[in-house]
Amino acid sequence: MLTGRRIVLGVTGGIAAYRAAELVRWYVKAGAEVQVVMTDAARQFVTPLTFQTLSGNPVHYELFNLIQERDIGHIALADRAELLVVAPATANLVGKVAGGLADDLLTTTILATRAPVLLAPAMNSNMWANPLYQQNQARLAAAGFHFVDPVVGLLACGWEGQGKMAEPATIFEESVRLLSPQDLAGETLLITAGPTREELDPVRFLSNYSSGKMGYAIARAARRRGARVLLVSGPTALEPPAGVEYCGVTSAEQMRQAVLERLAESSVIVKAAAVADYRPASRAGQKIKKGVGSRTTLELEQTPDILAELGGKKAQRLLVGFAAETEQVLEHARRKLEAKNLDLIVANDVSAADAGFEVDTNRVTLLYRGGRVEEWLLLDKLAVAHRLLDRIRALRRGEPLPEPGCAGQ
Structure with missing residues (x-):
């Protein structure tokens, strides 16, 4: 269903970074070409080798790598993407993009792309509920960014509340929707x-x-x-x-x-x-018992x-x-x-x-x-x-x- 479609997946520094590996598997299984961009913090949770193995492509994380820049770079990544997904998206990443900041490979790629951008936030429940974060997300949504909101669950900090990254299957489904013709819109x-x-x-x-x-x-x-x-x-x-x-x-x-x-x-x-x-003409209030050698007629x-x-x-x-x-x-x-x-x-x-x-x-x-x-x-x-x-x-x-x-x- 995604054969040949080009997806750039951004991974930021949160415990949910390991679940992004499952999302890569979903994309690859559906036939997509996946390029992974990791922040420095993301590499503290998952090694680039994991994503390179699953995607079959080199992982990108250096903004000023001249050898890499010549071949792909943040502008080439941004131009090549048909969809840019960030999962997990930390409060820091959302805040930087909402403020127009571009200080690493992922944020520069986000600001340079003309493709739809889908963010899957993951954070502590208090951070999620903070009015400053909510203002940042609302600002991006108003600018045309797409979101898959976090779900309620047990968080890495030990709290339970809304902040857990949505299931990879849910993020995948929204990705497919964004890459599909919207020919039934309005119905x-x-x-x-x-x-x-x-x-x-x-x-x-x-x-x-x-x-x-x-x-x-x-x-x-x-x-x-x-x-x-x-x-x-x-x-x-x-x-x-x-x-x-x-x-x-x-x-x-x-x-x-x-x-x-x-x-x-x-x-x-x-x-x-x-x-x-058909349905039974009457419903028994208690379990109907079986008698030895008995036969029952059911009226429908x-x-x-x-x-x-x-x-x-x-x-x-x-x-x-x-x-x-x-x-x-x-x-x-x-x-x-x-x-x-x-x-x-x-x-x-x-x-x-x-x-x-x-x-x-x-x-x-x-x-x-x-x-x-x-x-x-x-x-x-x-x-x-x-x-x-x-x-x-x-x-x-x-x-x-x-x-x-x-x-x-």
């Missing part, structure tokens, strides 16, 4: 994901095998492309993507209420959740049809549904498209080993209002998400769609 996507659970008694429930991976991939991709994302999710083992507005629910009725509460804010609705079609009733309800309320919104089927996939999907007033439905055979609920790949067919059909071959779910968002963007803007047919690899 608010309401996305549902995962299964629902319908309780039988206090310890048992009816559910399905949905992992939430497809819905979460769509949420992640949409956030990277500039959309505001409202993610309503049933129970999953997944971490919500950084930057999305997350609402966790359990039952179909809870999902319905959460979706309707957010409906007015949305411009696009993507219903990727596998909502249970239908859950609310959220997608059909949205189809009657969509107004100018774009409504996208999913059809997880095991047989007659296109026939069932086409009926669902028409019956629920959808603009587009994504159909797939979840009985396939490589395209079911719990795997990272999918093979889907898109059916549009008006009869258009697109069949996509096997792709990873994030690739499916981006391709689906391409179609959503085109429909929202009235742009022509690609020629229908098979696509994928």
Whole structure:
């Protein structure tokens, strides 16, 4: 996803400097070319050899190294960068940049670059809360700098509070967003994901095998492309993507209420959740006991049809549904498209080993209002998400769609 993109990573002097090594691994794994710039203080915590080994490039830290300056230097670093990240960013570094100071290789590179600059502060919680620091950060934010704020946690000083550097995965996610085309800016996507659970008694429930991976991939991709994302999710083992507005629910009725509460804010609705079609007609207040040789009949009733309800309320919104089927996939999907007033439905055979609920790949067919059909071959779910968002963007803007047919690899 970052193949060939050029990132300059600045590392300053704080205990969180060791976590910058993990961030380098994230960038390199995604295909980026990483140049690391270290301050003198950073080298007291981590050796340059660590970053050179992980990045595959020499580490830069001397402002007046004539041999190095001839080849790369702070101006060449600044010009080459497509994104400049500082992690960790100390209060000292933020203060110097806010004051326009440039007294080492990192600060001169920051002031010379025209690339976006992303800062991940890390410091003692009192330093973080200090009005002088907050003024410095606000000044930089107003000037167009980007921040991933620290989180609450146990700090190196023994205190617990806000000041711990954000997780490398979170910084990476924001980096990808800053390097992605913001072609969904201005859109608010309401996305549902995962299964629902319908309780039988206090310890048992009816559910399905949905992992939430497809819905979460769509949420992640949409956030990277500039959309505001409202993610309503049933129970999953997944971490919500950084930057999305997350609402966790359990039952179909809870999902319905959460979706309707957010409906007015949305411009696009993507219903990727596998909502249970049935629930017990009554819930036992205590655990149902098993008798020797006994048989039990379970009476079920239908859950609310959220997608059909949205189809009657969509107004100018774009409504996208999913059809997880095991047989007659296109026939069932086409009926669902028409019956629920959808603009587009994504159909797939979840009985396939490589395209079911719990795997990272999918093979889907898109059916549009008006009869258009697109069949996509096997792709990873994030690739499916981006391709689906391409179609959503085109429909929202009235742009022509690609020629229908098979696509994928």
